Amino acid sequence: MKLSYDYNISKINLIVLKFLYIASFVLLVGVLVENKGGKSTGTIYVLVFAAIFSTIMYFMKINPKVKAVILICILPLTAITKAFLMESNILTYYVVIGSIILTGMYLESKITLVTSIIMHIALVAYYVYSPDKALHFISEDVRTMSFATIVLVNVVVTYCIMIMSTSSKGYVVASMKKSKETEQLNKRMENTMENVLKNTSLLNESIVEYTENIGKTKEASNNITLSIKQMTEGIEEEAVSINNINIIMQDVEVKVANTKRISEEVQNSANDMNQKITKNADEVNVMINQMINIQDSVESISEIVTSLQDKMQNIDRSLEGITTIADQTNLLALNAAIEAARAGEQGKGFAVVADEIRKLAEQSSKITDDIHNVVGQIQSDTKTTFENVQKGNEAVNEGMNIASNLSDSFELVADVFMNVNSSIYTENEMIDKLKSLIDQIQMQIEGVSSISKQHTATTQEVLANTELQDDKMSQLVDLIEKIKGLSKDLEDTTR
Known part of the structure; x- marks a missing residue:
């Protein structure tokens, strides 16, 4: 059964590779249309390297799940690199969330989780290094709040994909392991919901603490006035x-x-x-x-x-x-x-x-x-x-x-x-x-x-x-x- 599932992952990897070719071509056309001078040349090199690297990774004999994570991460990392070299736009964030959704085809929550973590590390690093460039199309007063909202939406989508993947995978395996797999699936769903509830509670506590800090800051500002x-x-x-x-x-x-x-x-x-x-x-x-x-x-x-x-x-x-x-x-x-x-x-x-x-x-x-x-x-x-x-x-x-x-x-x-x-x-x-x-x-x-x-x-x-x-x-x-x-x-x- 494991060999059959790995074989399905390999087929999905081929689909992802073809999608990468199409997306790289679209990004390349977009770079040529924007024509940002010397910066566009570096972006073209990045896109070509991404296409070549994804092809090499596809034919390498490594674990299919590891290969899946690498192939999924190539497109959003390429988009973030393009935004860093040229100029960020809303398409960059669509590519990130689209890649997270794309992991749902594997019906593997670990692939979704690892892929989401890698992409968010790159996205946060890009914003910390150059916030004005990362969200230049958003007002400076709400820039940080907007980025936090984007990350929160991505996290919610990740959780949803993980839940859907776990659920769908459970249904696929349910034909062979009926009652036992159903029980395990319910337990996983309960753990997932508990994690969501726990994280939501932590978020509420953070918001309360942040509200108190804002209140103290406002009081200090009044004293300064x-x-x-x-x-x-x-x-x-x-x-x-x-x-x-x-x-x-x-x-x-x-x-x-x-x-x-x-x-x-x-x-x-x-x-x-x-x-x-x-x-x-x-x-x-x-x-x-x-x-x-x-x-x-x-x-x-x-x-x-x-x-x-x-x-x-x-x-x-x-x-x-x-x-x-x-x-x-x-x-x-x-x-x-x-x-x-x-x-x-x-x-x-x-x-x-x-x-x-x-x-x-x-x-x-x-x-x-x-x-x-x-x-x-x-x-x-x-x-x-x-x-x-x-x-x-x-x-x-x-x-x-x-x-x-x-x-x-x-x-x-x-x-x-x-x-x-x-x-x-x-x-x-x-x-x-x-x-x-x-x-x-x-x-x-x-x-x-x-x-x-x-x-x-x-x-x-x-x-x-x-x-x-x-x-x-x-x-x-x-x-x-x-x-x-x-x-x-x-x-x-x-x-």
């Missing part, structure tokens, strides 16, 4: 803080300009006074005969010196304001650096700018201290001048005998005012430098503001993409639920 929203709000708050710093720096610039204007007024007054003192020094001999006028002039000088002291005090108060503003700027720069550190990688550039602002604020404070020292010196010199003027006034009251000493006093006053003029000139230079530093700080702030706006736009774009991904994740969850329902129906049908 929330974090991006919070980051966007933080960047917007930073932009507001930067704008406030810019307003403060503009106010500092206005106050520095006012300080320079007052300093120039003081310098002009000092120049005028210096000219007057120089002129009076040249006319000392005339002033001896006009002592009363000299006394009036001395009183006028006393008033001017008093006014100069008041202006120096105003300058000192303005410098204290600038120092306060510089300290506030330093504090704001520190706060900005803290906010930049909270922003993480996206705030590194802003942290560098904040550090530069802090350094500029410290330099401004130092420059203000230097100006304050100069003004203090001016006040000291002005006080000395005032005392000398008082002495001159007393000298006028004492009489003409000390009039000659008045010339020396005027020369001393002239020197003092020259020093005052020089100090104020130095002060103006320092104020110009401070204004230049403030302008640089404003430029840096404007640059940081521009970068902050760019970061805001980028985070908003990322937020939109994340929300879109959440929508796709929800669609995927719905699709998994549908597959779960289909699997449940299959399990109920098997039971």
Whole structure:
């Protein structure tokens, strides 16, 4: 009986060989029609090799079942190789499932099972190596799910063919082994159904686990979306803080300009006074005969010196304001650096700018201290001048005998005012430098503001993409639920 069955397998092998010739010819014509250049040449070689190899295998003296597996696998492996060399299409998957169905002619479940395993190993390897090429005609969003569906359909077909083969073979042998073969056939069918039920249950468990993983992924995606929203709000708050710093720096610039204007007024007054003192020094001999006028002039000088002291005090108060503003700027720069550190990688550039602002604020404070020292010196010199003027006034009251000493006093006053003029000139230079530093700080702030706006736009774009991904994740969850329902129906049908 075994020899007779092997003889039937040999006849089926001949039919399969003829079918391979026809299929190879059809594939060859298809390759020539597609004409993919250099890739078509390699595919032609594969088809010719498949035809020659199948002929050799047919005439080799090996086990008919092994020969059947090899002949059946040649066509789908050739189709997969053609798809790899050129471009995949739906015909490749039809060839695979058709080859599985073709194994049903042997009425041998082992041939069907081994053939299906070999073809699916090749098919999965092809998809893993190049998924975009394997299913290029299917949307990327459902490509993996579609391939899994194809494999599942092939597995179901394999099971069906195996069941049909086992059943049909049992009926063929039933004429010789009636009751015993019938019992064995029923047992095989029960085992097969149990395997189908077991595999369906495993599939359901896998779907449940996959659904849980998808749910966790969706939750993580929602957390990412929330974090991006919070980051966007933080960047917007930073932009507001930067704008406030810019307003403060503009106010500092206005106050520095006012300080320079007052300093120039003081310098002009000092120049005028210096000219007057120089002129009076040249006319000392005339002033001896006009002592009363000299006394009036001395009183006028006393008033001017008093006014100069008041202006120096105003300058000192303005410098204290600038120092306060510089300290506030330093504090704001520190706060900005803290906010930049909270922003993480996206705030590194802003942290560098904040550090530069802090350094500029410290330099401004130092420059203000230097100006304050100069003004203090001016006040000291002005006080000395005032005392000398008082002495001159007393000298006028004492009489003409000390009039000659008045010339020396005027020369001393002239020197003092020259020093005052020089100090104020130095002060103006320092104020110009401070204004230049403030302008640089404003430029840096404007640059940081521009970068902050760019970061805001980028985070908003990322937020939109994340929300879109959440929508796709929800669609995927719905699709998994549908597959779960289909699997449940299959399990109920098997039971």
